[in-house]
Amino acid sequence: MPQFTTMQRIEKILKDLVAQAALQHWNINLEEEHIQVQKTRREFEGDFTVVVFPLLRYSKQNPEQTGKFLGSYLVGSSDLIEAFNVIKGFLNLVVAQQYWKDQLDGPLCSHDYGMILPGADAPTVMIEYSSPNTNKPLHLGHIRNNLLGHSVSSILKATGKHVEQVNLVNDRGIHICKSMLAWQKNGNGEDPVSSGMKGDHLVGKYYVRYDQIYKSQVQTLVEKGMPKKEAEAEAEVLKEAREMLRRWEAEDPEVRKLWETMNSWVYAGFELTYKRLGISFDKTYYESETYKLGKELVLKGLNKGVLYQKEDGSIWANLEEEGLDHKLLLRSDGTSVYMTQDVGTAHQRYEESVFDSHIYVVGNEQNYHFQVLTIVLKKLGYAWADKLYHLNYGMVELPEGKMKSREGTVVDADELMDEMEDTARQMSEELGKLEDFTEEEKSRIYRQVGMGALKYFILKVDPKKNMTFDPRESVDFNGNTGSFIQYTYARIRSVLRKGAEKHKGTSQEVLNEKEIALIRIMYDFPEILVEAARTLNPSLLANFLYELAKEFNQFYHDHSILSAETEGQISQRLLLIESAGNIIESGMELLGIEVPERM
């Protein structure tokens, strides 16, 4: 009979025991994945539940009999199982208190509980996110992208992967020419210093200006009797922008100089926004350096006969076999399109660093693009095409509908962050808990709380789903929010400071129901992390931390820590809440959220 120790995961122990019972009594070799063990629902007695329905075909007995048989078997085979009950087809098992005590005394209080350190042979994951255009500042949609990319990167690192975070800046193209052109026309030499504007906002201002000029020109043409479609193609300023792009591609020194200048303003602005969001990259690629990549690969593909050329010279991939359309890969003038470039950058990155997987954090409106990218790479003969993964996330919408830059309903990233911190400040001042703090300490806390609320609000939603961003709701600091979790942490730290001398770091006393409930939740942390990493889904972690915080607050409300009955109990509770604090801290860090000592 195998020996089990309290250091093993209990789910594994239960599955092994069930499999053992099946082998001995039903003469059947049960695969582990066919044994269902889940957490017992609150309303029933027990810690873990074996679902017996799937086992009936082997036991040849009814659910009740099968459950009872397995229950007695488990209780008889291991000291870790104390009792059981069977309700319908569910076998509920009570785990011995010693098991929970040993968790608390052992792994739970470790600062890196649940983390997996990357070994020498850790897989390399490359992750591309953010990918901004340089013609306007970042908005709410970018925030979701950046927060997701950063959090997923952190979660992958925490589960033993080697992660390379990369950014691909879209720094060239007609859009930036439009900003440049409008600045030339109306800028009067204005720059970030003279205007006092953040560089990305300044350039964005001229992008808007361009659109105004363009619209009025179209309007004028229409008034002169030109059909609207034609006018939209004939507007003078559009032709000028195209001409500027042509000169840019011809490396015209004057255009290049202006381009470099205005881009440098934007980068300085982005840098501030990134810093504020707390994100950074291992490597930044610029499209101006990569946009010609892929052309050779496409030509090679043409030679191999996996692509075809039309009479006008353009090169295409036929994707009909895959149930899709035909896709252009090189224009008739020989220039690249976005797809060509992505084929090229993927190839380049694989050459630079042989990754085990490559994640693109890009909105779901580009699902088709990435589907095609993988197929084209496979056609070109690259087996690693299967290692590309498109982490597609849903749109962020406002209560009144989609964000539209033309209608000015876009939520600007910088303004939003200002607003969040400002609301945090107002809220805090009303509560008046930080009055003895210095201004620096206060503003640090306002920043932590404001940013925490924003980040949590976005990350708690399943990335795949579209989400509604209600500004009023996002600055709410009550309920299922980042602030709630931060507040819980601050409470824990406060008690720990006051009880430092009584903290012996051991668990000797009998645990009550609330204490066990808290341990049970904390015990799930490693599995939540692994699952969040597997599914690239930080919302699992966010919702877990909320559950943990809620459970702690109940415990805190019902039981005094520092005035517990015995010294041993005080010490044990301090150990318990320290563990909870550690998990909250490290979990929040994986979401990119700081936790304050006080608030």
Next chain:
RNA sequence: GGCUCCAUAGUUCAAGGGAUAGAAUAGCGGUUUCCUAAACCGUAGAUACAGGUUCGAGUCCUGUUGGAGCUACCA
């Protein structure tokens, strides 16, 4: 037109094919001489519709309705 995704309390989100569908918020009603009330407790409220598969369906399949995205020699 074709392809893909989505539809859960008034609202915003949860629910690895498993028990009586959970939270938050808004509403109503409570809790503080006591470790931070940014907290805690109680109350009420939902699976778009119609079939099917299954011992069991919010979850899988088909259809209907409603919404979003994609379907550029744009990125």
